[in-house]
Amino acid sequence: MPFQEPKLEKLTHLHFYFHNVNTGDKPTAVRVAQSPATNSSATVFGLVVIADELLTEGLDPSSKVVGRAQGMFASTDMKTITFTMVFNIVFTEGEFKGSTFSLYGRNPITEKVTEMPIIGGTGAFRFARGYALATTVKLDGLNAVVEYNVFIWH
Template identity: 30%
Template sequence: MLARIIFFTAVSAATLAVILLATVSPSAQRRLQRSPPSPQLALSMYVQHAHLPSHRVHAGAQSGGALVFHHMLTEGPKNMSRIIGKAQGFIIPLEHFAHSAFNIIYLTFHTAEYSGSISIEAKLLQHRDREELEVVGGTGSFAFARGRAVFTRIGRGHASALAMYHVKLHLQFPDDRSQTIPG
């Protein structure tokens, strides 16, 4: 009987020791702390058509062909606003190509604060005055970016390619952007 009491006491003490060590140890404290949210960034800019004919290219857009564009990114809506980069893309608006991997909009930034590009998936374009699209990656200052891009038409041109758009980017980045891609 005494042996059972000693055995039960030893097992209870060992169990208590394991539980205490699991909750008091520094590694357990790190796991119990809530991880901080991923770094976030919100940007606002305007997409304006370039005033040079060579910057507007339509490859049969009126007949249902591809739309290739090269526009300016500016800080503000005025024509003389500071240029902060460019918006380029290749979109196939045909219904059977609507989910084409080519339907991507690239925003490239060249400023003191940001240098790099953002890739925005344009598969589900509805040709509305407000489009919410998915950010699928980036380079440079925007490496590993994910999030959404909200395009709002604020100018009315003869074609949607001539309209001006206000773009709001809502980006999230991984906690550790030093990740490497295995080669």
């Protein structure tokens, strides 16, 4: 892509729901590695999961799809259930279709709201920076729906 002149930055607020499905016939998150001690750890320390999660406008997974969260998370804390999250948020519909941003951060899932940084992007989100607030709104065994409020400079 050719060089583009700098543009004025704007702050955009994005709101969507992240659907984490670990069970059933079509899981969107799968365990790919673990340490020898993972199964005996209270925090599943050493677990690595690869994911391609659905992002929707509403809480219900049948609501309008806006994109996918593609990446991985790993249990990286021996004292609390905490994941290091590495995700590309890929928009497949709407104003930002074809654009992505990258989320990388620590997610202590027992906290009511978790803050994680935005560290870049593509398309409309080129040079993006900001933060995401994640709140688990539904937990069904190993499956979860997480509400995301993202504030992104681009």
